[in-house]
Amino acid sequence: MLDYNLNKLNINNENILGYFREEFTHLAVAAQVASGDVDVGLGVYSAAKMMNLDFIPVCNEEYDIAIPEEYIETNIIKEFIETIKSNEFKNELKKLGGYDCSKTGEIIYL
Numbered sequence: 001m002l003d004y005n006l007n008k009l010n011i012n013n014e015n016i017l018g019y020f021r022e023e024f025t026h027l028a029v030a031a032q033v034a035s036g037d038v039d040v041g042l043g044v045y046s047a048a049k050m051m052n053l054d055f056i057p058v059c060n061e062e063y064d065i066a067i068p069e070e071y072i073e074t075n076i077i078k079e080f081i082e083t084i085k086s087n088e089f090k091n092e093l094k095k096l097g098g099y100d101c102s103k104t105g106e107i108i109y110l
Helices: 002-008 026-035 045-050 075-085 087-096
Strands: none
Touching: 026 045, 075 087
C-alpha cells in the first residue's frame, strides 16, 4: 500500500526516513513515528490516536480470524464468538476509534 502511494506520487522510498524498517504491531509503528525515528508508518487509527499522531486513511481493511471447522462448535470458540458479537465488546472497539463493527462476529464458512 505504501509503495503504491509513493509510486503514484513519484516519491523515492529512499527519501523516507525509516522506510526499510519494519515493526510487528500497529502500536510499535505508531511509537516509532511518535519518537521521530521514522517519518511515516502504515497502521490503524487507534494506534495513531494513542500516540497523538495525525492520521491519513488510505484504505479500509477487514480483519478475520480463521478457525478450523472442527473447532467451531467447541465451548471455548462459542464463548469467544459470543464475546466478539457482544455490544460490550463492540463498544470497546468503537472507543478505540477507526473500527467498523457492523460485521464483527459474523461467521463465514469457506
